[in-house]
Structures are given as structure tokens and as C-alpha cells.
Amino acid sequence: MLGDITLGTQALARGIRLLGQPGVRGYVVVPLAINIVLFGALIWYGYSLFQPFVEYLMGFVPSLLDFLEWLIWLFFGVLAAVTVFFTFTPVANIVAAPFNALMAEKIEARLTGRPPASDVGFLRMALDAVRSQLGKLVYILLWAAGLFLVSLIPVVNLVAPVLWVVFGSWLLSLEYFDYPMGNHDLTFAEQKRQIAARRGLALGFGGGVMIMTSIPIVNFFAMPVAVAGATLLYVEQLQPAP
Numbered sequence: 001m002l003g004d005i006t007l008g009t010q011a012l013a014r015g016i017r018l019l020g021q022p023g024v025r026g027y028v029v030v031p032l033a034i035n036i037v038l039f040g041a042l043i044w045y046g047y048s049l050f051q052p053f054v055e056y057l058m059g060f061v062p063s064l065l066d067f068l069e070w071l072i073w074l075f076f077g078v079l080a081a082v083t084v085f086f087t088f089t090p091v092a093n094i095v096a097a098p099f100n101a102l103m104a105e106k107i108e109a110r111l112t113g114r115p116p117a118s119d120v121g122f123l124r125m126a127l128d129a130v131r132s133q134l135g136k137l138v139y140i141l142l143w144a145a146g147l148f149l150v151s152l153i154p155v156v157n158l159v160a161p162v163l164w165v166v167f168g169s170w171l172l173s174l175e176y177f178d179y180p181m182g183n184h185d186l187t188f189a190e191q192k193r194q195i196a197a198r199r200g201l202a203l204g205f206g207g208g209v210m211i212m213t214s215i216p217i218v219n220f221f222a223m224p225v226a227v228a229g230a231t232l233l234y235v236e237q238l239q240p241a242p
Contacts, residue, residue: 008204015228021110027103028224031096035220038092050076100227104179107231116183140171169206176230194238
């Protein structure tokens with residue numbers, strides 16, 4: 001178990017090196033640009049809505065309590081981080097899905113010397129990638145709703161933070177393993193079965209992606225690095241022997 005967790009985490013560092021390979025670099029640019037634009041737009045939009053609200057509230061606060069403004073903005077920062085992690089990541093993956101699927105295909109070809117064994121064309125692959133991401137979004141929302149309810153139960157909610165971390169790591173593994181596995185025409189149910197058989201690998205990988213996603217600036221690069229790392233792990237650890 002611990003060995004799998006280590007393998008999953010190390011795959012991200014190895015994935016970074018793969019992104020610089022000839023024939024792969026071009027597929028990094030578009031998802032990276034999408035990440036930057038959507039992250040920036042989401043944060044800026046939230047800031048533009050929140051700033052008038054803060055100014056309105058502070059109009060009722062005496063000058064001795066001006067430090068409360070700092071606390072309010074701290075709350076906004078935490079709220080923005082949570083929103084970005086649980087909302088932006090799935091949405092960004094839906095938009096970038098066709099490019100990520102192509103990048104996973106090119107990386108697998110570099111690693112194995114042959115492309116994925118799928119006979120579908122680009123348009124079909126792009127549509128399948130987007131459809132798979134939408135299906136996972138529903139799956140994520142249902143599980144998130146269940147965990148939210150657990151978080152409201154006294155005593156039981158003491159373990160809620162741990163459950164959220166495990167859940168976040170699991171869903172990020174599902175997000176990114178879908179690209180190499182989807183290129184082999186595996187359904188979402190089949191993907192879950194294969195990944196669940198190596199839970200330590202999935203949690204180590206997803207936990208590493210979660211950390212990357214939570215660090216400002218670094219989070220812009222999380223998507224292409226995660227796609228590369230997931231493809232590497234699929235080829236080396238999860239893909240059935242021919």
C-alpha cells in the first residue's frame with residue numbers, strides 16, 4: 001500500500017519530464033492556456049462581486065474593528081480555493097478534454113512505441129472525452145452531497161476532513177486516469193474497477209495532484225502534469241499485459 005502511494009506521487013515528477021518530449025509539448029500549451037484563463041476569470045469575477053459586499057459591510061463597522069476586513073478577505077480566499085478545487089477542476093477538464101486525450105495518446109506512443117488500441121477518429125474521441133467528463137461530474141456531485149451531509153452529523157463530522165481529503169484524491173485520480181484509459185475505450189465503470197484494485201496508487205497520485213492544485217501559480221500547470229503522470233502510471237502499472 002505504502003509502495004503504491006509512493007509510486008503514485010512520484011509519477012507527477014516523472015510526468016513533468018514527459019511534457020518536454022518532442023511531439024508532446026504542443027499539446028501542453030492549449031490546456032495550460034485554458035487553465036490560466038478560467039482560473040483568472042473565476043477569481044476575478046468572484047472578487048468583483050465580493051468587493052462591493054465587503055465595502056458595504058465595513059460601512060457599519062467602527063474604525064477600531066477595521067481588522068475585520070482582513071478576516072473577511074481571508075474568508076473569501078478560503079472560499080475561492082474550495083470553489084476552485086471542487087468546481088473549476090471538473091469544468092476545466094471538460095473544456096480541455098479533447099486536448100488532454102490527444103496528449104495522453106502521444107505520451108503513450110512515446111512510452112510504448114505504439115498508439116492506444118482504439119479505432120475511433122478524433123471527433124469521436126473528443127466527444128467521448130467530453131461525455132466521460134460530464135458523467136464524472138455527476139458522480140462527483142452526488143458523492144460530494146453525501147459527504148456534506150455526513151459533515152453535518154455531530155461526532156461523525158470529526159472525521160469529515162479526512163474523508164474530504166480521501167474523496168478529493170480519489171476523484172482527481174478518476175479525472176486524470178480517464179484520459180489514457182478512455183483512449184482504450186474503457187467505460188467509466190471499468191475504469192473505476194481497475195483503479196480501485198490499486199487504491200494506494202490512486203490515492204498517492206490524486207493526493208499529489210490535490211497539493212499541486214492548491215498551490216497558487218503551480219495550479220496552472222497541474223492539468224498537463226497530471227495527464228502525463230496518469231498516462232505513465234496506466235502504461236506501467238494498470239494496463240493489462242497484451
